[in-house]
Amino acid sequence: MSSQKMLDRIRHDKRIWAHRVLTKHDQNPFFRVMRSVNAPIVDVEGQQRIMLGSNNYMGLADHPLVVEGARTALDKYGATVTGSRLLNGTIDLHMELEAELADWHGTEAAIVFTTGYQANLGAISALVGVGDTVVVDSGAHASIYDACRLSRANIRAFRHNQVDKLEEKLSRSEGAILVVVDGLYSMHGDLPPLVEIAALCEKYDAALMVDEAHSVAVMGPQLTGVAEMFGIADDVDVRMGCFSKGLGSSGGFVAGSTDIVDAMRCHARTFMFTTAGVPAALGAAQAAIRLARSSEGQERSRRVLGNARYLHDGLAAAGVDVGTESNTPLPDGTEMISAIVPVNIRDDLKAMNIWKEVYDQGIFVSYATFPAVAQGAAMLRVCLQADHTTEQLDRTIDVISKVIAGHGLLRQAEPVSVSV
Structure with missing residues (x-):
């Protein structure tokens, strides 16, 4: 590395120093x-x-049906599709999986991303931009905050699960407004006051996005997550989820209206400019969804x-x-x-x-x-x-x-x- 300034910065970074010392001992x-x-x-x-x-909440990572789904896709499509969904990376398994996700969630459409992290980055940055506002829970996942920055919209964080603080932020928001919360918070495992949040979104004409990464396949009558469990799935505009947790595979998705999903197909950079997920992961995800929907x-x-x-x-x-x-x-x-x-x-x-x-x-x-x-x-x-x-x-x-x-x-x- 030629930049001495960069090297000095790395060598004096406390987090890097702690990592090296802890690893050594x-x-x-x-x-x-x-x-x-x-x-x-x-x-x-x-x-x-x-x-x-x-x-691996549901224990599906090594489930025989999920492993078989991965193996079947691997045998049919090979190790990788080698391209983005925009070009040569879309296979019929993507279309089947998206149709099944939409049917499971009761939405008009769904879209699959290579990772859950990319799903959040792509979704938020495709829906809001300069002059708009993203109102986000202070305890939301890092990928949500990174997505807000990528969107270049105004970011207003409210104190974790405090509905009164959310309303304060909404009352001072401009442009198109998107409220983003986790369905299940990944550190403390707590739930948001989703009914009250949805009501405020209706009051202030804000769209609502719920990150169900840790709740999909685990919670709700049909196991689609916390929005369904609280009975307000139809009031949520953007329902994001992961295959890499309860569903025992790898990847992310968004379920919503045709308008929402088409906005991501055309504007989500993490969808358009990255290689699509490997076929084995798609096959495993499809098998896991079918298993989750069973007794x-x-x-x-x-x-x-x-x-x-x-x-x-x-x-x-x-x-x-x-x-x-x-x-x-x-x-x-x-x-x-x-x-x-x-x-x-x-x-x-x-x-x-x-x-x-x-x-x-x-x-x-x-x-x-x-x-x-x-x-x-x-x-x-x-x-x-x-x-x-x-x-x-x-x-x-x-x-x-x-x-x-x-x-x-x-x-x-x-x-x-x-x-x-």
Whole structure:
């Protein structure tokens, strides 16, 4: 590298320095190497560990039907399409998949992107631009904020899940207005007050986009996500989702009206100027969607949410802080425990040390710190799968609670009854 200024900047970057030091001393919670299939037990760097850091919520990543779907597409179309959808990259499998997504979501159309990240970038930047306004929840995913910047629209962030703050921003917005929220927030696993948000969008003539990346295939009567679960799917203009989480494949999509989807076909740069997803991923996604729409999909959804409730209640009973202050209750007033259970530590160094102790005892969870969460909100992110066993969850509760107790961070145990 010829630029000394650039080299100096890299060498004095605190995050890069921390990454190198932590890696050298085997303390880095990131970039750990998986050596087996994504399942409840994974070989991580030579040791079998209970996998509680994966987004494989429905357990479809290694499901025989999903693997067969990938294999069939690979045999028919080869390893890659070698081009963008705009040119030679559209195959009939794309058309079948988009038609099935639209039918599943009850929308006029759908469009498939190579990744979920690109779906958000492409969708938002295709729909708003200079002179318009994007109003976005402060807890929204990084891809949403990057998309807002790419669009060059005015960006107005409102405090996480605070409807009154959203209305303040809407009342001062200009041009075409797009409100963007997550259906399920990926760090704390909490839900937005979506009914109230949709009502405000109607009041201020704003379009509503919901990122269902972590809720599609897991929540809702037909498992299309949180908008459906709250009964307002028809009030959401843009429904984004991923194949790479509950659906056990790779890629992203948007479902909506023909106008919305055509705007993306013609203006979404992340759709127009990138090679289309590999056929195997499309075949796996199609098989996973069909499975999600079956009775087995419903049964897997019940299992993963039951596992989440079991782990959440077990940790809470042991005095572990698994609280989510902003979680929105369901329409019937009950609390939804999603497949993402937060273990709040708050102190960065303590959270990292706790992560390593838990990891060394054979349990893989995710460590989250700023900017993935707010400053001073470091946590362990625990993700459940449909195929986790009660024995695995009991082992996890025991290890996490004892490690946290060793750091003096247990709260008074909550009087909850543990149930599947």
